[in-house]
Amino acid sequence: xxxxxxxxxxxxxxxxxxxxxxxxxxxxxxxxxxxxxxxxxxxxxxxxxxxxxxxxxxxxxxxxxxxxxxxxxxxxxxxxxxxxxxxxxxxxxxxxxxxxxxxxxxxxxxxxxxxxxxxxxxxxxxxxxxxxxxxxxxxxxx
Numbered sequence: 001x002x003x004x005x006x007x008x009x010x011x012x013x014x015x016x017x018x019x020x021x022x023x024x025x026x027x028x029x030x031x032x033x034x035x036x037x038x039x040x041x042x043x044x045x046x047x048x049x050x051x052x053x054x055x056x057x058x059x060x061x062x063x064x065x066x067x068x069x070x071x072x073x074x075x076x077x078x079x080x081x082x083x084x085x086x087x088x089x090x091x092x093x094x095x096x097x098x099x100x101x102x103x104x105x106x107x108x109x110x111x112x113x114x115x116x117x118x119x120x121x122x123x124x125x126x127x128x129x130x131x132x133x134x135x136x137x138x139x140x141x142x
Contacts, residue, residue, distance in 0.1 A: 001029050006036035006140070009043030011086075011125060024050045027119075031097075036118040038139050041087055044112060044121025051114075052095030058106075061088050066124060068110045070102045076120060076138040077102070077111070077131070084128035091123060118142045 001007075007026055012019070023043070027050045030037040039047040045055045062085045069080050081102075091109040094100060098121075102111040112121045120139060126132025 001026065002033075004035065006030075006142075007038070008136075009037065009039040009046065011041030011043065020046060027051075030119060031114070031117060034117060036139065036142055037120070038136070039121035040127070041123060041125055044123055045089060045091060047119070047121045048091045048094060048098060048109075048112065051097045053091060053098060054093040055089045056092040058088055058090050062086070062090070062106045065129075066104045066106060066110075068102045068104045068124065070111070072099070072101045074101050074111075074113060075118070075142060076135045081131035081135070082129060083110075083122075083124040083126060083132045085124045086128075087123065091121075 007030055009023055023046045027047055066083055066085045067080055068083055070077055090107050094112060097115055098112045099115060100109045101113050104110050107123045110123045126135045
């Protein structure tokens with residue numbers, strides 16, 4: 001992992017303890033080495049859990065277009081963005097090292113960020129919309 005400057009943790013369909021363990025190690029490495037990390041959907045959920053937060057099963061599957069309201073100024077997006085969601089679980093409580101940057105009608109924590117580092121997580125799939133792709137480009141430019 002030493003040779004990488006940044007990491008992207010993608011979404012996935014199935015829970016797997018082995019993958020969870022590997023992804024938690026990547027997150028801890030990114031924090032200890034002050035490297036950049038971007039967690040997408042499941043990636044944001046495992047980021048949250050690794051840092052002491054919790055996730056919960058949504059009351060219904062969230063799938064489709066969603067408008068996300070950005071509430072805190074940050075380096076990867078501004079104001080409101082239109083994104084694609086596809087998940088059954090959502091971030092319910094943040095650990096002390098994370099804070100929420102954005103929300104939507106369906107999710108309280110659409111975008112989360114580490115308090116001190118360029119470590120972000122999105123509950124949605126930024127790769128599936130032009131606004132989201134702009135976020136990924138902004139992250140890669142940090």
